[in-house]
Amino acid sequence: MEQISLGTLIWMTVAAFLTLSIFSFLYRDNPFYRFAEHLIVGISAGYWIAILYHTSLTDLWIEPLVDSVSAFGAAGGSIPAKIGILLANLTPGVIGCLMFTRFFKSKAWISRWPIAYYLGISAGVALPLYIQSFVIRQVAANMFNPVIIYNTIVSDLSTLYYYGNSMMGIWTGIGDIIILLGCVCGLAYFYFSAEHTGVLGAAAKIGIWTLMIGFGATFGYTVMARISLLIGRFNFLIDWVSALGNYFNL
Amino acid sequence: MAAGFWNKMLNLDRRWVYLVIGAATFFPMLTVIRLPIKITxxxxxxxxxxxxxxxxxxxxxxxxxxxxxxxxxxxxxxxxxxxxxxxxxxxxxxxxxxxxxxxxxxxxxxxxxxxxxxxxxxxxxxxxxxxxxxxxxxxxxxxxxxxxxxxxxxxxxxxxxxxxxxxxxxxxxxxxxxxxxxxxxxxxxxxxxxxxxxxxxxxxxxxxxxxxxxxxxxxxxxxxxxxxxxxxxxxxxxPKDIANRAMTSVSVAHIFIIIFIIIGNIAFFATRKRI
CATH class of the missing domain: 3.40.50.10160 (MTH777-like)
Known part of the structure; x- marks a missing residue:
């Protein structure tokens, strides 16, 4: 590990202390854990405000507004056009400022306007795209042509029989069938307008198994994610100990 | 006798589980053993x-x-x-x-x-x-x-x-x-x-x-x-970068978690009261 400065080492030590403070909760709740917890909440809020101010408020609102005001002093351009640009740059800020009326009880209702505006725009923009990407495309992906699946499997089996090697098409075909079956049976489980008996009952049972396999896969991935985070912290602690050793020539 | 053991297992202090998982994750990081990784x-x-x-x-x-x-x-x-x-x-x-x-x-x-x-x-x-x-x-x-x-x-x-x-x-x-x-x-x-x-x-x-x-x-x-x-x-x-080195720890920790799940299930079925 390369030699690091004293400043970096001090900050690493602070980070290591906070990491160990958070870990200490595994034993029991304690003041070190609570200190670290409160610190991260406070720092996150401060950091968020600073980043938001520098990366959004200034270049998306304040600077364009200042430019449009100073344009009145510059030669060229029609006055109505300049007024139009000024209003276009002023309006978002004014709408945003209406949110602060929430602090005044009698005028709090005005804050609903920017919320309504934002919700309306968001819903209008998001809904058609959402339906396209998350519903129609997903439904379309489950519309398999049985003739194509049959042909894929049969041609692959004949290749296997005559030439001794498979193109894996058989597994693609079987995979498509499993996806189709799992999807239909999963939907059958959520059909509550008829009793789950007979064919519907059998389909619902396959559906619940499909769901359980899905949840199992998600659980496995979640465990891996949590272990990965633990590894990340352990890795940092190992780096910190090595940095300490290097700095003090231990 | 056996039921007593499984009862003990069910009531095991969770901190022992944390300790074992922590050790299973930490110690493989200090070794050079690398488990194979299959490309998906x-x-x-x-x-x-x-x-x-x-x-x-x-x-x-x-x-x-x-x-x-x-x-x-x-x-x-x-x-x-x-x-x-x-x-x-x-x-x-x-x-x-x-x-x-x-x-x-x-x-x-x-x-x-x-x-x-x-x-x-x-x-x-x-x-x-x-x-x-x-x-x-x-x-x-x-x-x-x-x-x-x-x-x-x-x-x-x-x-x-x-x-x-x-x-x-x-x-x-x-x-x-x-x-x-x-x-x-x-x-x-x-x-x-x-x-x-x-x-x-x-x-x-x-x-x-x-x-x-x-x-x-x-x-x-x-x-x-x-x-x-x-x-x-x-x-x-x-193959010597951080994620590859960490995968051995992930695999060892997973083995221990699987063992805990098996023990937990056996203990549950061994100690549950028959109605």
């Missing part, structure tokens, strides 16, 4: 796509992770960046996750320095803007709409790499490294609205949610968690 088709397809691009091609690599998820996604992002820079692929990056902006900027600089890459010619960092949906939609029209300036306050038109680069149609593909459900915004807007080819690198927790999009061909590749990162590191010929 969904990670291979991301690699193949980038590998097939000629030098000078521009891709978009939005990196959206923060210190709490960097253990999983930082190795992945660095591996993809190293692959791009080693092949002369140019990269446009954003950081639409507010808490990760500085972290991502640092990662970008570190990897760029490894390959002697010049800012503005080989890579561009646009930084952060709020409301990812609106930002991603606007970038589909022109990068300059949400980002009139880059993270370092340069006008985009002043950067040589951005000359003639207006929107997603000017980049070959988007590889989104994302720790949150903000991934949906990329699928919805970049792919759904503008048809930009999209691949994902996500945390393991949400990886299963996005396999459906792989099957529907809305995304061309998927890297899930530390395993995805380890696979990518192996593909680019860096």
């Amino acid at each position: 088709p969904e990670v291979q397809s991301v690699y193949d796509r980038l590998e097939s691009l000629p030098r000078g091609t521009i891709i978009m690599l939005p990196m959206e992770y923060s210190p709490d998820t960097m253990a999983e996604l930082q190795p992945m992002a660095k591996a993809v960046l190293r692959h791009c820079f080693s092949r002369g692929i140019k990269v446009i990056t954003t950081a639409l996750q507010i808490q990760g902006v500085l972290l991502i900027e640092q990662d970008l600089r570190t990897v760029a320095a490894e390959f002697d890459k010049t800012y503005g010619e080989d890579y561009v960092f646009l930084g952060y803007k709020p409301y990812p949906d609106i930002v991603i939609l606007n970038m589909g029209e022109n990068f300059r709409k949400p980002f009139p300036k880059d993270y370092y306050n340069n006008n985009l038109d002043e950067l040589p790499m951005m000359a003639g680069v207006n929107n997603y149609s000017n980049v070959d593909c988007i590889v989104n490294i994302n720790a949150t459900s903000g991934v949906d915004s990329w699928i919805n807007n970049a792919n759904g609205r503008y048809g930009a080819p999209l691949a994902l690198g996500v945390t393991a927790v949400i990886a299963t949610d996005y396999y459906a999009f792989l099957q529907s061909k809305q995304i061309f590749g998927l890297m899930g968690g530390l395993k995805g990162a380890a696979e990518y590191e192996k593909l680019i010929g860096r």
Whole structure:
């Protein structure tokens, strides 16, 4: 590990202390854990405000507004056009400022306007795209042509029989069938307008198994994610100990 | 006698479980034992796509992770960046996750320095803007709409790499490294609205949610968690990098968790009262 400065080492030590403070909760709740917890909440809020101010408020609102005001002093351009640009740059800020009326009880209702505006725009923009990407495309992906699946499997089996090697098409075909079956049976489980008996009952049972396999896969991935985070912290602690050793020539 | 043992197991102090999992995770990190890693088709397809691009091609690599998820996604992002820079692929990056902006900027600089890459010619960092949906939609029209300036306050038109680069149609593909459900915004807007080819690198927790999009061909590749990162590191010929080293710990910890689950189930069935 390369030699690091004293400043970096001090900050690493602070980070290591906070990491160990958070870990200490595994034993029991304690003041070190609570200190670290409160610190991260406070720092996150401060950091968020600073980043938001520098990366959004200034270049998306304040600077364009200042430019449009100073344009009145510059030669060229029609006055109505300049007024139009000024209003276009002023309006978002004014709408945003209406949110602060929430602090005044009698005028709090005005804050609903920017919320309504934002919700309306968001819903209008998001809904058609959402339906396209998350519903129609997903439904379309489950519309398999049985003739194509049959042909894929049969041609692959004949290749296997005559030439001794498979193109894996058989597994693609079987995979498509499993996806189709799992999807239909999963939907059958959520059909509550008829009793789950007979064919519907059998389909619902396959559906619940499909769901359980899905949840199992998600659980496995979640465990891996949590272990990965633990590894990340352990890795940092190992780096910190090595940095300490290097700095003090231990 | 046996029931007494299983009762004890059921009432075992949870701190012993933490201790065992902690030890099972920590000690393999100190060893040189490496377990084999199999490359999955969904990670291979991301690699193949980038590998097939000629030098000078521009891709978009939005990196959206923060210190709490960097253990999983930082190795992945660095591996993809190293692959791009080693092949002369140019990269446009954003950081639409507010808490990760500085972290991502640092990662970008570190990897760029490894390959002697010049800012503005080989890579561009646009930084952060709020409301990812609106930002991603606007970038589909022109990068300059949400980002009139880059993270370092340069006008985009002043950067040589951005000359003639207006929107997603000017980049070959988007590889989104994302720790949150903000991934949906990329699928919805970049792919759904503008048809930009999209691949994902996500945390393991949400990886299963996005396999459906792989099957529907809305995304061309998927890297899930530390395993995805380890696979990518192996593909680019860096099997000694962090994710690969960590996978041994992951595997050992998983073995212990499986053992605990088996013990828990046996104890449950051995001690439950028959009605």
